[in-house]
Amino acid sequence: MRTLFEGVTYLFQYTEEWALRCVIDSLWGENGMNIILIGAQGSGKGTQAGLLAQELELFHLASGDLFRQEMAEETELGVKAQAFMDRGELVPDEITISMVLNRIKRLPVAQGVLLDGFPRTIPQAKALDSGLQTIAQQIDLAVYLDVPREELLDRLSGRYICQAHQHVYNINSKPSRVPGICDIDGSELTQRSDDTGEAIQKRLDIFFAETIRLLDYYDRQHKLAQINGNQGIYQVQDTLLETIEQHQDAVVWQLAGSFSSLLPKTF
Numbered sequence: 269m270r271t272l273f274e275g276v277t278y279l280f281q282y283t284e285e286w287a288l289r290c291v292i293d294s295l296w297g298e299n300g301m302n303i304i305l306i307g308a309q310g311s312g313k314g315t316q317a318g319l320l321a322q323e324l325e326l327f328h329l330a331s332g333d334l335f336r337q338e339m340a341e342e343t344e345l346g347v348k349a350q351a352f353m354d355r356g357e358l359v360p361d362e363i364t365i366s367m368v369l370n371r372i373k374r375l376p377v378a379q380g381v382l383l384d385g386f387p388r389t390i391p392q393a394k395a396l397d398s399g400l401q402t403i404a405q406q407i408d409l410a411v412y413l414d415v416p417r418e419e420l421l422d423r424l425s426g427r428y429i430c431q432a433h434q435h436v437y438n439i440n441s442k443p444s445r446v447p448g449i450c451d452i453d454g455s456e457l458t459q460r461s462d463d464t465g466e467a468i469q470k471r472l473d474i475f476f477a478e479t480i481r482l483l484d485y486y487d488r489q490h491k492l493a494q495i496n497g498n499q500g501i502y503q504v505q506d507t508l509l510e511t512i513e514q515h516q517d518a519v520v521w522q523l524a525g526s527f528s529s530l531l532p533k534t535f
């Protein structure tokens with residue numbers, strides 16, 4: 269890892285780009301890149317987040333897992349959240365934000381985070397931005413996994429899960445060899461109650477009415493990238509990695525621009 273000092277020294281001795289790469293490396297070395305992955309249910313968001321976190325050594329912060337963990341460990345926030353859920357009410361944003369920020373604070377400073385499942389609304393995104401500011405961090409990039417609604421419906425309504433180990437099948441795209449039976453362990457395949465028609469439509473309605481507005485929010489901050497999620501798993505993964513790399517390059521050139529305007533004309 270090159271240091272900030274080396275970078276600044278090079279800036280005045282060698283080429284601008286090389287020097288700036290040192291500076292950027294050292295900045296990112298101190299604070300990992302924080303990325304949000306946005307996608308509807310059925311978009312493959314969870315799978316992609318897992319692969320991406322591994323590839324980029326980011327901490328995969330899935331809000332659903334975080335909730336379950338805090339409640340199982342009966343932390344102060346977990347107990348509060350549980351009380352709302354027991355009453356059938358939505359957990360207030362402040363509790364969720366606190367859980368997310370606490371988790372980020374416990375990570376090694378150099379490790380970036382991949383947020384999966386949070387934020388879902390503009391107020392949550394705003395609260396997250398100001399919360400991150402208090403710990404000198406920020407969201408660097410929001411990536412939207414774009415999958416058409418029709419395709420999402422096909423994927424979700426065809427989903428069957430085995431009783432024994434939750435192996436996932438899809439009658440449209442990945443059927444089991446014997447209908448209704450898991451290929452791996454022979455247990456019965458069933459549909460989750462929230463994977464039936466009306467429940468799916470309702471979840472997609474919420475996504476396309478509310479969560480989709482996050483795209484505007486991050487676009488205005490020049491932090492949005494949209495990628496085609498309607499391809500094979502590994503094609504999507506390659507596109508994601510390329511997009512993130514391009515974004516890092518763009519940040520380097522943007523900084524190069526602002527640096528060079530400060531330099532003497534003879535440089």
Ligand SMILES: [Zn+2]
Pocket residue numbers: 430431432433434435450451452453454455
């Ligand atoms: Zn199975």
